[in-house]
Amino acid sequence: MPTISDVAKLAGLSRATVSRVINNHPYVTEEKKRLVEEAMDHLGYIPNSHAQFLRKQKTNIIAVLVPKLTNPYFAYLVESLERQASRKGFQILICNTLYDKKREIEFLELLKKKQVDGIIMTTIENAWEKINAIPLDGPILFCNEYVTGVNVPSIRLNNVEGGYIGTRHLIQRGHTKIGYCWGGDDRSLSKDRWEGYQSAMTEQRLPIKKSWLFEKTFDIEDGRRVMNEIMTMEDKPTALFTGSDEVAAGIISEAKKLGLSVPEDMAVIGFDDQPIARVVEPQLTTIRQPIEEIGDMTIKVMLELLTNKEKMKKRLIYELPLKLVVRDSS
Amino acid sequence: MPTISDVAKLAGLSRATVSRVINNHPYVTEEKKRLVEEAMDHLGYIPNSHAQFLRKQKTNIIAVLVPKLTNPYFAYLVESLERQASRKGFQILICNTLYDKKREIEFLELLKKKQVDGIIMTTIENAWEKINAIPLDGPILFCNEYVTGVNVPSIRLNNVEGGYIGTRHLIQRGHTKIGYCWGGDDRSLSKDRWEGYQSAMTEQRLPIKKSWLFEKTFDIEDGRRVMNEIMTMEDKPTALFTGSDEVAAGIISEAKKLGLSVPEDMAVIGFDDQPIARVVEPQLTTIRQPIEEIGDMTIKVMLELLTNKEKMKKRLIYELPLKLVVRDSS
Numbered sequence: 001m002p003t004i005s006d007v008a009k010l011a012g013l014s015r016a017t018v019s020r021v022i023n024n025h026p027y028v029t030e031e032k033k034r035l036v037e038e039a040m041d042h043l044g045y046i047p048n049s050h051a052q053f054l055r056k057q058k059t060n061i062i063a064v065l066v067p068k069l070t071n072p073y074f075a076y077l078v079e080s081l082e083r084q085a086s087r088k089g090f091q092i093l094i095c096n097t098l099y100d101k102k103r104e105i106e107f108l109e110l111l112k113k114k115q116v117d118g119i120i121m122t123t124i125e126n127a128w129e130k131i132n133a134i135p136l137d138g139p140i141l142f143c144n145e146y147v148t149g150v151n152v153p154s155i156r157l158n159n160v161e162g163g164y165i166g167t168r169h170l171i172q173r174g175h176t177k178i179g180y181c182w183g184g185d186d187r188s189l190s191k192d193r194w195e196g197y198q199s200a201m202t203e204q205r206l207p208i209k210k211s212w213l214f215e216k217t218f219d220i221e222d223g224r225r226v227m228n229e230i231m232t233m234e235d236k237p238t239a240l241f242t243g244s245d246e247v248a249a250g251i252i253s254e255a256k257k258l259g260l261s262v263p264e265d266m267a268v269i270g271f272d273d274q275p276i277a278r279v280v281e282p283q284l285t286t287i288r289q290p291i292e293e294i295g296d297m298t299i300k301v302m303l304e305l306l307t308n309k310e311k312m313k314k315r316l317i318y319e320l321p322l323k324l325v326v327r328d329s330s
Numbered sequence: 331m332p333t334i335s336d337v338a339k340l341a342g343l344s345r346a347t348v349s350r351v352i353n354n355h356p357y358v359t360e361e362k363k364r365l366v367e368e369a370m371d372h373l374g375y376i377p378n379s380h381a382q383f384l385r386k387q388k389t390n391i392i393a394v395l396v397p398k399l400t401n402p403y404f405a406y407l408v409e410s411l412e413r414q415a416s417r418k419g420f421q422i423l424i425c426n427t428l429y430d431k432k433r434e435i436e437f438l439e440l441l442k443k444k445q446v447d448g449i450i451m452t453t454i455e456n457a458w459e460k461i462n463a464i465p466l467d468g469p470i471l472f473c474n475e476y477v478t479g480v481n482v483p484s485i486r487l488n489n490v491e492g493g494y495i496g497t498r499h500l501i502q503r504g505h506t507k508i509g510y511c512w513g514g515d516d517r518s519l520s521k522d523r524w525e526g527y528q529s530a531m532t533e534q535r536l537p538i539k540k541s542w543l544f545e546k547t548f549d550i551e552d553g554r555r556v557m558n559e560i561m562t563m564e565d566k567p568t569a570l571f572t573g574s575d576e577v578a579a580g581i582i583s584e585a586k587k588l589g590l591s592v593p594e595d596m597a598v599i600g601f602d603d604q605p606i607a608r609v610v611e612p613q614l615t616t617i618r619q620p621i622e623e624i625g626d627m628t629i630k631v632m633l634e635l636l637t638n639k640e641k642m643k644k645r646l647i648y649e650l651p652l653k654l655v656v657r658d659s660s
Contacts (some may be wrong), residue, residue: 059445069424070406075399082426091436094399094424096412106421115389115445220605246605253609275550275576279583281611 002043011039022047024300046089061091062302063116064143065107067099067123071218071246073272073289077122077143080295088303090117101125111136118302121145124187128152139305143298144289146188146317153305153316155298159189162287162322163196163241166269168203169285170239173330175267176206179237181226181247184215190243193271197241212237223250227266231258238266239330245270249280252329267330282328293320332373341369352377354630367417376419391421392632393446394473395437397429397453401548401576403602403619407452407473410625418633420447431455441466448632451475454517458482469635473628474619476518476647483635483646485628489519492617492652493526493571496599498533499615500569503660505597506536509567511556511577514545520573523601527571542567553580557596561588568596569660575600579610582659597660612658623650 004022008015013032020028021036039045064081066074082092093116095107104125110116118138124131128147131140142154170178180197183190201208211233214226223246230236242248248270255266262268262282270277270286277284297318334352338345343362350358351366369375394411396404412422423446425437434455440446448468454461458477461470472484500508510527513520531538541563544556553576560566572578578600585596592598592612600607600616607614627648 068409069399070402070409072400072402072405075402075405078426079398079400079428082428086433091433092426094426096408096422096424098409098412103416103421220609249609253611256611276606276609279550279579279606280609281583281586 002045004045004047006043007036007039007045010043011035024304041087059115059117060089061093061116062118062120063093063095063107063110064120065095065097065104065123067097067125068218069094069096071244072274072276073244073291074122076274076291077294080291081120081143081298084295084299088299090299090303097123097125099123099125105130105134108134108136111138111140114138118306120298120302139302141298141302141305144189144294148188153301154318155294155301156317156319157289157294157322158319159192159322160196160199162271163193163198164200165196165322165324166241166271166287167197167200169324169326170241170267170269170330171200171204171206173239173263173267175239176204177209177212177235177237177239178206179212179214179230179240180208181214181217181223181240181242181251183218183243193243209235209237211235214240217242217247218244219246220250220253223247223252224254225250227251227254227258230266239263240266240268242269243271245272245274245277245284245286248284248286248329249276252280252282252284263328263330269330273325277325277327280329285327285330286325288323288325290320290323332375334375334377336373337366337369337375340373341365354634371417389445389447390419391423391446392448392450392629393423393425393437393440394450395425395427395434395453397427397455398548399424399426401574402604402606403574403621404452406604406621407624410621411450411473411628414625414629418629420629420633427453427455429453429455435460435464438464438466441468441470444468448636450628450632469632471628471632471635474519474624478518483631484648485624485631486647486649487619487624487652488649489522489652490526490529492601493523493528494530495526495652495654496571496601496617497527497530499654499656500571500597500599500660501530501534501536503569503593503597505569506534507539507542507565507567507569508536509542509544509560509570510538511544511547511553511570511572511581513548513573523573539565539567541565544570547572547577548574549576550580550583553577553582554584555580557581557584557588560596569593570596570598572599573601575602575604575607575614575616578614578616578659579606582610582612582614593658593660599660603655607655607657610659615657615660616655618653618655620650620653 008018018036021033085092097104111119114137119140120143122143128150146154248268251268252262260266270284273286273288277286338348348366351363415422427434441449444467449470450473452473458480476484578598581598582592590596600614603616603618607616
């Protein structure tokens, strides 16, 4: 069984530094973190607190609730979570809620029945009060999702900023008629992006036209539908902010089919930076979600929650940045 | 609690017909099947044998092992399985093996520990002997995967036919230099497609050149790599059969970047018919996997296995057809 000294020796660092990395101490350089993690992986070292948990506890399984696996953002997120979890000796079970309240409750009951140790929610369907009323035997952690005013740890991205930088980019490219595609629901995440869009628009005193707001857009086919709807308008938007690369890809594909040029007649910006962003033509300008970092942070915090129950009482928010990736669709 | 008579009444059919649909009797028209299933869904009717099982047994959870969720084929397959399972009162847990032998064994142990009732394997990593040696407490069913000479029920697609019709189509379009992209492993499914390709080529006495066989191709980036490799060849293939729409999309995207015309300079055929097939330009000619039918059949057979253990002793093979979808990349 490798020890912390073995890790320190292989990494060429002090035991204190290794310990700081293990405990997520803030003042450690990325380079040292990387060296320690590589050494831990190489030796198969499992920190004591985790090792104790692994011995004492129950399933070594963490459930991840996702709303729709056919959205590649969630498929990649799950793989990132799994990579990190398996490095720490945990299995991930993937639960596809399909945006369904009943299914969500059924999956949450895995925790009640002690079939899993903890649950990561990348989506929430039911009111928090309803979930909170279930006597769950383990922690819940939100990942790129949250509920306002609720005391649950969450890994967040600054989606207000995401909505803002995307919209501002389109404005900087000279667009004044900018439409907006979204799920049209009242999720925190959707509201945040919408707030960012509004703030970029009003900052420049640009009009937000109701007919340019497209709800219930989730995938490629929805993007095609939006584009066809725009063709019937007298006053058309010249640019679209979308909440997903898939929707943006559908818009571009349909626009070209209809004889329009992208970005000249219609500029489009996606969200996520999925592989499809580089296959569609022109390649997509998009807001990159740092999926590896999200997975890494989420599993680290989940392990904290499993091994240190005190933290569950506190409100824990970890925020990660979103980044604009400019390609040819804008 | 709705009865079989309620279903018959709502469907406007006899009780005998309803019963035939429930028991997967072969001589029922698709139309009647649809009517009965709609009525069952509407009423929330669960057949007796299933209801008994739900009452008596354990978790009502079926695990599905997939090799890679970021391959959309598996994401869509899982959603199809879930749709069918939840109609029958079962939950699906998704286990992403990442083509890893150790992970596969860990997931299979869910069945040993009775955390799930049965396992659907859409992939296999370990030798069957090793899996068979685990004392599993429930059935295993292969879905679009199988092991030669092994007595396990399986839902199959005719992949020999798939390889054959795709390759023959390229030949009919005038190509004689046809390359082949695949995982390069010794899976039954890969071997079958490869057999189909070979048989179409040798039927026309066309050469199979070793340098035109590209192994380890799984995703968009692999497709780009293949295209760049071809550019360095003196004697280039003019058409490629691929085992995935993603690989085909990568080839097309890179070919255009390199100034080639598709299909004039390079014809490409995909496999699966994923949404990306219609976003890439030119749109992909591909072999359609009937994902809905696969999901439907798989869950039906799994329920048979759970409720009627006798069948587990027999060798059960259900075969579904593959279909060529001709678009603009060939």
